[in-house]
Amino acid sequence: MNRRELVQSAITAGVLSGLPVKAATELPRTPRDYTGPFYPKGPRNPKNDLIVGEPRAEILHLSGRVLAPNGSPHPGVLVDIWQTDPNGRYKHPRDREQDNLMDGFLYWGEALTDAEARFRFRTYVPGRYAARPAQHIHYKVWQDRKELLTSQIYFDELGGARGLARSERAAALQTVSLERIDDNSVAAGLDIVI
């Protein structure tokens, strides 16, 4: 059972037990993962749509919620993502070939959770890079400028974490499934438990 299924089953149990929604059991907290060397430098990008203009690669619709272990929502928290482009490059002075970055891609973005603690992003499926062969998206969760979590998302259909998460249990909790939407887009759901 992956993160999504674990959380969904707990939430469903809460729903079935009656409103307000409350998990019957504690949801497993999202494990921490490494920030890595490529955390964005420079001005923030306060957008949740990282694609500018006509898409030029496979689109990933990433959405989810930020929850407490008892299933209650965390509205008004900031989810801050950064990732490679489909060619496996970060926009960061420490990454290679900064002259060959992808036009029309913002590389990082932010989304504020709504009243139900939902967030959503439109981005590209991240590319692989040599040092870390598991395709992944980095993120931090912030509240009032206080960092609550740093972690990463891995994808079942892209080989999972390939041993890169801090433990097998962590890998299972950080790995989500991709659902195909159409020829050029997939979707993934991530519930972050803090």
Ligand SMILES: [Fe+2]
């Ligand atoms: Fe990375």
